[in-house]
Amino acid sequence: MTEHIIFYLLAFVITAFSILTVTSKRIVRSATYLLFVLLATAGLYMMLGYYFLFAVQISVYAGGIMVLFIMAIFLTHKPGKRVPIRQGWKLGSCILLSVAGVLLCGDIILNNVVGVVQYIEKKELTMQEIGTTMLGTGKQQYLLSFEMMSILLLACIVGAILIARKTKTVKNVPNETEL
Amino acid sequence: MKFFNYIEGIFTALRSLAGGMIVTWKELFTPKVTMQYPENRKTLTISNRWRSELIMPHDENNEHACTACGICMMNCPNGSIEVLSTTIETEDGKKKKILNKHLWNYGSCTFCNLCVITCPSDAIIFNNEFEGAVFDKSKLLHRLNREDSKLRERKKDTAPATTNTTIKKENKEA
Amino acid sequence: MLIYSQPLELTKFLAAIDNFLHSNFAPGWAIVVEGILVGAMILVMYALIALVMIYIERKIAAFFQARLGPNRVGKYGIFQSLADMIKILIKEVIHIKKADKFLFFVAPFFVIVSSVLAFGELPFGINLHALDFNIGVFYLLSVSSLGIIGILLAGWSSNNKYSMIGAMRSGAQFISYELSAGFALMTIVVLSGSMQFSEIIEGQRYCWNLFNGHLPALIAFIIYLISGHAETNRGPFDLPEAESELTAGYHTEYSGLQFGFFYLSEYLNMFIVAAVAATLFLGGWMPIQIKGWEAFNQVMWYIPSWVWFIGKAGILMFISLWVRWSFPRLRIDLLLNLEWKYLLPINLVNMLVMVMIVLSGFTLTDLFPALFGN
Numbered sequence: 001m002t003e004h005i006i007f008y009l010l011a012f013v014i015t016a017f018s019i020l021t022v023t024s025k026r027i028v029r030s031a032t033y034l035l036f037v038l039l040a041t042a043g044l045y046m047m048l049g050y051y052f053l054f055a056v057q058i059s060v061y062a063g064g065i066m067v068l069f070i071m072a073i074f075l076t077h078k079p080g081k082r083v084p085i086r087q088g089w090k091l092g093s094c095i096l097l098s099v100a101g102v103l104l105c106g107d108i109i110l111n112n113v114v115g116v117v118q119y120i121e122k123k124e125l126t127m128q129e130i131g132t133t134m135l136g137t138g139k140q141q142y143l144l145s146f147e148m149m150s151i152l153l154l155a156c157i158v159g160a161i162l163i164a165r166k167t168k169t170v171k172n173v174p175n176e177t178e179l
Numbered sequence: 180m181k182f183f184n185y186i187e188g189i190f191t192a193l194r195s196l197a198g199g200m201i202v203t204w205k206e207l208f209t210p211k212v213t214m215q216y217p218e219n220r221k222t223l224t225i226s227n228r229w230r231s232e233l234i235m236p237h238d239e240n241n242e243h244a245c246t247a248c249g250i251c252m253m254n255c256p257n258g259s260i261e262v263l264s265t266t267i268e269t270e271d272g273k274k275k276k277i278l279n280k281h282l283w284n285y286g287s288c289t290f291c292n293l294c295v296i297t298c299p300s301d302a303i304i305f306n307n308e309f310e311g312a313v314f315d316k317s318k319l320l321h322r323l324n325r326e327d328s329k330l331r332e333r334k335k336d337t338a339p340a341t342t343n344t345t346i347k348k349e350n351k352e353a
Numbered sequence: 354m355l356i357y358s359q360p361l362e363l364t365k366f367l368a369a370i371d372n373f374l375h376s377n378f379a380p381g382w383a384i385v386v387e388g389i390l391v392g393a394m395i396l397v398m399y400a401l402i403a404l405v406m407i408y409i410e411r412k413i414a415a416f417f418q419a420r421l422g423p424n425r426v427g428k429y430g431i432f433q434s435l436a437d438m439i440k441i442l443i444k445e446v447i448h449i450k451k452a453d454k455f456l457f458f459v460a461p462f463f464v465i466v467s468s469v470l471a472f473g474e475l476p477f478g479i480n481l482h483a484l485d486f487n488i489g490v491f492y493l494l495s496v497s498s499l500g501i502i503g504i505l506l507a508g509w510s511s512n513n514k515y516s517m518i519g520a521m522r523s524g525a526q527f528i529s530y531e532l533s534a535g536f537a538l539m540t541i542v543v544l545s546g547s548m549q550f551s552e553i554i555e556g557q558r559y560c561w562n563l564f565n566g567h568l569p570a571l572i573a574f575i576i577y578l579i580s581g582h583a584e585t586n587r588g589p590f591d592l593p594e595a596e597s598e599l600t601a602g603y604h605t606e607y608s609g610l611q612f613g614f615f616y617l618s619e620y621l622n623m624f625i626v627a628a629v630a631a632t633l634f635l636g637g638w639m640p641i642q643i644k645g646w647e648a649f650n651q652v653m654w655y656i657p658s659w660v661w662f663i664g665k666a667g668i669l670m671f672i673s674l675w676v677r678w679s680f681p682r683l684r685i686d687l688l689l690n691l692e693w694k695y696l697l698p699i700n701l702v703n704m705l706v707m708v709m710i711v712l713s714g715f716t717l718t719d720l721f722p723a724l725f726g727n
Contacts (some may be wrong), residue, residue, distance in 0.1 A: 027508060032456060035502065049369075053484050055495040063498025063531075063554050064650050074517070126487050127548050189695065196680070203417055203679040213421040 006047060013040040025082040027073055035066045052130055183186040201208035220252055230290040233260075233283045235323040243324055245302035247278035251294035280298040285311060286319040358367065362657050363482045391483050395473045401436075401651045403620045407434040410620070410674060419680040441616075442611035449512065452606070456510035459513070461607065461614035463503025468618040468625065470496040475628045476550045478659035489550040490538050491664060492530070493608035493629060497584075501527040504603050507615075517605045519602025522685060525594035529692040530580040530590075536700040537577035540569060540707045541633045543715065556636040560645045560725035563634040569707040574634045576696050578672065581626035584690070585619060586678030592685055623673060624666065631665035638662040644724060664717070 014037050038178040042057040085091065134146050212335075214223070237243050247264035261282040269275050295304055303323065313319060370390075374383040408423070408431065415422025423430030449457065471493050476482040486492050501524060508520020545553045545568045553562075563570050583590040586602075596600030603617040631637060636657035642650050692697070710716060718725045 051488050055488050055491045059495030059498055063495060067501055074509055199679045200675060203675060207416050209419050210421050237642050
């Protein structure tokens with residue numbers, strides 16, 4: 001009973017703020033609404049008892065990515081400007097696409113929901129299990145994908161440093177900041 | 180080499196931070212300088228240099244030293260002093276000014292001490308009574324000479340009024 | 354698990370309440386009532402601790418400056434912060450023209466909610482632990498990272514240059530130092546082999562983590578104190594609200610209760626940092642125990658566990674105040690230098706050293722199991 005109430009509350013928050021995210025005319029507000037969506041999703045993980053993913057969702061999306069989003073928006077020209085929603089065929093096609101997406105997802109969920117439910121066991125995963133699963137090489141263990149992910153991130157960091165690095169000119173004696 | 184500088188820098192920083200913290204730790208136990216004003220009113224000592232209220236010292240014969248020359252009035256930069264006097268003729272036919280009222284406005288005084296410094300007969304000084312708040316603006320206008328007070332005769336001028344001389348000298352030096 | 358004759362412990366009292374509720378209500382409702390009670394207790398404690406801390410901070414700050422501090426409201430001014438609270442509660446909340454009303458309204462809630470969420474997870478004593486997640490430390494890090502969004506939004510929605518600059522500085526500072534704090538805590542997680550607060554405390558019965566991991570643990574402790582101090586925007590790291598340049602930083606435009614939220618969460622974040630450091634490094638609510646000295650241990654247990662916890666956190670908070678009144682404010686580039694060029698590299702190496710020490714059995718509990726082993 002209480003679980004149902006909490007679930008519908010979270011679902012309502014997710015839907016309402018998702019719609020607000022795309023319809024808001026101010027970009028900072030959009031980002032904030034998106035943040036609410038992400039937090040409510042974290043709440044869903046909490047309901048499932050998967051605390052690790054809950055914490056990951058909050059720290060990575062809410063605490064990390066959204067902070068970067070908001071800071072990046074602040075660095076743009078006019079973050080508080082009201083941007084009007086585009087009318088015409090673009091709006092129509094967007095609505096059409098999103099309705100199609102909803103239908104597709106709904107179809108998949110409706111037809112497979114019985115199968116999905118069977119897999120969900122409500123027990124708390126410990127950190128040790130998650131750690132060994134991520135860094136193990138056995139069956140249903142994910143060392144390879146984990147390492148691929150880290151290589152991707154490493155590439156991102158190297159790329160960022162390359163872009164941010166000052167170009168050395170011959171005239172300048174390299175000072176401390178360039179080394 | 181650079182690496183050693185880096186490591187050395189860390190330890191130097193830690194040492195200097197610890198030094199700073201020792202200084203503040205000692206400061207934690209120094210005597211506190213706060214004065215608890217209304218409670219320590221009886222023991223409160225105000226420095227003699229403190230100028231708060233202009234007074235005209237009178238001796239036991241109700242006599243003061245003001246000759247009503249008006250120099251203090253002329254020297255006051257913002258007109259806080261007003262000397263009202265009448266001219267009378269003495270027995271030997273000389274004209275002489277007699278002080279009627281020496282008015283001083285507490286409200287507009289800037290306590291610059293010019294009146295005290297320039298007074299030729301050392302008739303006025305600043306005292307230490309710092310609690311000068313009143314509820315009525317008109318009370319700020321002080322009359323410095325008392326009722327029926329007279330000018331002190333020159334001859335016996337030397338002995339009395341010793342109580343305030345030390346204060347006076349310091350005031351003059353300041 | 355831990356039954357001793359502890360006269361001041363709240364265990365029996367809480368069990369009595371639990372029994373009473375379960376015997377008088379239906380099971381579901383009993384849990385609802387308990388949830389509400391726990392939540393209310395956490396909120397009350399939150400406000401009370403903040404009030405006490407504000408008073409103590411003002412007193413200690415005054416002593417460091419050879420002043421007396423608040424001394425007019427009540428004996429020694431003990432009701433000063435209560436009076437301040439009443440003043441803040443009845444002050445008008447001023448709405449600003451041309452500010453983004455919604456975000457302006459929402460921002461303080463982010464700050465205070467993240468701080469309350471982190472506060473609710475702290476282990477205050479035996480059975481005084483509202484949430485005991487398996488991922489305790491990680492949960493704490495993740496919810497406390499939410500607060501920065503509130504600060505950024507507050508700075509932007511105030512429509513004020515100073516607020517904006519303060520918020521951006523705070524953002525840069527928080528993101529940087531969050532990294533160091535996280536790594537320092539992870540070092541201890543490696544040492545104790547768990548993220549759950551109750552297990553971490555249990556593992557420190559005879560040897561605090563600070564001594565158990567000797568050198569790397571000490572380095573992690575210092576780094577955590579520095580970066581935790583920087584995260585709370587206090588002391589030498591208070592650039593986001595540097596009065597001389599930015600009036601009050603991101604909360605310049607806030608008044609009344611909304612300002613109170615920022616104020617409260619600043620103090621509580623200080624408490625949370627100190628409490629987490631006390632839990633992870635100094636044994637949390639566990640009294641000082643020495644193996645073999647049964648009588649001594651028993652005497653130590655007479656002091657209730659929450660007093661130990663508050664005491665350890667209090668000492669760390671005093672150090673934080675001491676640092677605050679010792680050092681001048683850093684420049685922003687020096688601040689980021691300290692993090693990225695010193696704390697982070699040291700931290701990474703330190704974590705590696707800790708892993709090696711744990712794996713090769715050089716911790717004190719491994720070296721001297723007779724003295725320190727559980």
